[in-house]
Amino acid sequence: xxxxxxxxxxxxxxxxxxxxxxxxxxxxxxxxxxxxxxxxxxxxxxxxxxxxxxxxxxxxxxxxxxxxxxxxxxxxxxxxxxxxxxxxxxxxxxxxxxxxxxxxxxxxxxxxxxxxxxxxxxxxxxxxxxxxxxxxxxxxxxxxxxxxxxxxxxxxxxxxxxxxxxxxxxxxxxxxxxxxxxxxxxxxxxxxxxxxxxxxxxxxxxxxxxxxxxxxxxxxxxxxxxxxxxxxxxxxxxxxxxxxxxxxxxxxxxxxxxxxxxxxxxxxxxxxxxxxxxxxxxxxxxxxxxxxxxxxxxxxxxxxxxxxxxxxxxxxxxxxxxxxxxxxxxxxxxxxxxxxxxx
Amino acid sequence: xxxxxxxxxxxxxxxxxxxxxxxxxxxxxxxxxxxxxxxxxxxxxxxxxxxxxxxxxxxxxxxxxxxxxxxxxxxxxxxxxxxxxxxxxxxxxxxxxxxxxxxxxxxxxxxxxxxxxxxxxxxxxxxxxxxxxxxxxxxxxxxxxxxxxxxxxxxxxxxxxxxxxxxxxxxxxxxxxxxxxxxxxxxxxxxxxxxxxxxxxxxxxxxxxxxxxxxxxxxxxxxxxxxxxxxxxxxxxxxxxxxxxxxxxxxxxxxxxxxxxxxxxxxxxxxxxxxxxxxxxxxxxxxxxxxxxxxxxxxxxxxxxxxxxxxxxxxxxxxxxxxxxxxxxxxxxxxxxxxxxxx
Numbered sequence: 076x077x078x079x080x081x082x083x084x085x086x087x088x089x090x091x092x093x094x095x096x097x098x099x100x101x102x103x104x105x106x107x108x109x110x111x112x113x114x115x116x117x118x119x120x121x122x123x124x125x126x127x128x129x130x131x132x133x134x135x136x137x138x139x140x141x142x143x144x145x146x147x148x149x150x151x152x153x154x155x156x157x158x159x160x161x162x163x164x165x166x167x168x169x170x171x172x173x174x175x176x177x178x179x180x181x182x183x184x185x186x187x188x189x190x191x192x193x194x195x196x197x198x199x200x201x202x203x204x205x206x207x208x209x210x211x212x213x214x215x216x217x218x219x220x221x222x223x224x225x226x227x228x229x230x231x232x233x234x235x236x237x238x239x240x241x242x243x244x245x246x247x248x249x250x251x252x253x254x255x256x257x258x259x260x261x262x263x264x265x266x267x268x269x270x271x272x273x274x275x276x277x278x279x280x281x282x283x284x285x286x287x288x289x290x291x292x293x294x295x296x297x298x299x300x301x302x303x304x305x306x307x308x309x310x311x312x313x314x315x316x317x318x319x320x321x322x323x324x325x326x327x328x329x330x331x332x333x334x335x336x337x338x339x340x341x342x343x344x345x346x347x348x349x350x351x352x353x354x355x356x357x358x359x360x361x362x363x364x365x366x367x368x369x370x371x372x373x374x375x376x377x378x379x380x381x382x383x384x385x386x387x388x389x390x391x392x393x394x395x396x397x398x399x400x401x402x403x404x405x406x407x408x409x410x411x412x413x414x415x416x417x418x
Numbered sequence: 419x420x421x422x423x424x425x426x427x428x429x430x431x432x433x434x435x436x437x438x439x440x441x442x443x444x445x446x447x448x449x450x451x452x453x454x455x456x457x458x459x460x461x462x463x464x465x466x467x468x469x470x471x472x473x474x475x476x477x478x479x480x481x482x483x484x485x486x487x488x489x490x491x492x493x494x495x496x497x498x499x500x501x502x503x504x505x506x507x508x509x510x511x512x513x514x515x516x517x518x519x520x521x522x523x524x525x526x527x528x529x530x531x532x533x534x535x536x537x538x539x540x541x542x543x544x545x546x547x548x549x550x551x552x553x554x555x556x557x558x559x560x561x562x563x564x565x566x567x568x569x570x571x572x573x574x575x576x577x578x579x580x581x582x583x584x585x586x587x588x589x590x591x592x593x594x595x596x597x598x599x600x601x602x603x604x605x606x607x608x609x610x611x612x613x614x615x616x617x618x619x620x621x622x623x624x625x626x627x628x629x630x631x632x633x634x635x636x637x638x639x640x641x642x643x644x645x646x647x648x649x650x651x652x653x654x655x656x657x658x659x660x661x662x663x664x665x666x667x668x669x670x671x672x673x674x675x676x677x678x679x680x681x682x683x684x685x686x687x688x689x690x691x692x693x694x695x696x697x698x699x700x701x702x703x704x705x706x707x708x709x710x711x712x713x714x715x716x717x718x719x720x721x722x723x724x725x726x727x728x729x730x731x732x733x734x735x736x737x738x739x740x741x742x743x744x745x746x747x748x749x750x751x752x753x754x755x756x757x758x759x760x761x
Binding site: 082166204 | 504513537541
């Protein structure tokens, strides 16, 4: 049964197993350095549908259906699922998942959604409240551009700090403790808003939220950065990543040897012309499910701290001159179910 | 510790207490039949702010701050909170709550949000994962009109089946079992989409989702409608309420004596010219916190089944000809912590 060890940090007494995981990405993501790691690279930006929103729904649906199938179970054996995305009213999730006949708890955490889903699904699993709980999220370049920025057909110029919303999705199924990867602990993040108003520099807005949750997790669990093979942030991109390292350094925490950012990993930043890197809920979700979880399962990596980061703004708020509140939740994923022990 | 008794229904072994609750409504809601029950009726639609979105953020903030204060604790003693609203990217929640320094788990469940927050907060509390967990939601007529329908200044004509989005908010703080009201059980709902495409008839779209969760809850717990003083739906309005009763009747379940709909209760439908009734996340949240919970605390009511209902569409999906997927979650709230017993 999960145990609360501070206001917002929890230790799993019987660490839930990430029973299966699945990733799907678009063409551009499939041309990046992580190409070989994804389950599926779809060349058609429409995913065989008629609109971008239907495309993202299909992307999410395929990814969660594949995760359920990899778990060797049917949809009916999934107790319930956590899902969310970036679109207004989370329509990728609601339209994408409506036919699956699986009870749903909808989330909104912007690009922190994968962490949020993992926190809740692992706490519920370790509390005996589910045998198979799914968590999924997605993003799509074309839906995000027209909703958050400009219609694609405008051909707007992008600033150097801008990030590229990934067409990507990641999904997991969690079950009670059996084999690696295990979820060992988690910290629920809080909103941090340092007053950044530039929606083209979300990395800078999100870095302080990631710094807060990493610092809190390490403090509450008495762990140090060297306990991890990787401390993974969602999509701070190049600019936000540098800021995160500096912020933590100023607090006496050095993560420079462990830090990896999914937004930076997803693309060859210069060759693929994506400026500061990738972003979007699906970026960290697909990199987690495609790259990190398989390495933990094989034992190539032992411990990671996964901190997807979300910028909680909207175009309406930005038009009203508001700054960008951000949030990140931390999830400790490990090849071992207890320190020093096997499984 | 909470116990899973079916795929998606849970019994609280040590039913959490709704330690405090708070409601705030706007002028029109304050002129309705429930006027005397709310903590605060704000006459200024702007809540002292400059934009409608800032007004809704202020509405939500006031409501949760009052709930925390009524619990006799400080913000720092709230472990974390569940929050969500109707606006794009849930900006009432993120901007309204960013200064409170309370860890946040963001939800999107449209008008089912209060039920979703109660389900998660009660399961976490009964699993020993929080001493004080808050749940809050809100809606505002002016933010919803311009986002989901037309700018107010158009003065559009409303159809007879249309509902009126309430300017309202409700918030609770849950703690481990002490005194009434208790949360005794809960069912996580699933998306039901019967193909209704008329965004001006959301009650009809949502009724099947409410029927599913009520039927599932009663079946899984072996309870019957007569065990309840009230079976409360979120905001089906007049049209959806009739449909719900008929749908359940066709399954051999008669809730006509117990059914109450917050959207119908909020207004004098004819005198206040609100057509089919109220809607919005804040409608059921404020009616729960203003009207029902005090009656349970005093013992005037013993058992209610609270089922906030959400229509998970967006204008973008409607423009693409999509139907309206809906969801509802059920929460059993009682003056007693066990059947036949006291507290």
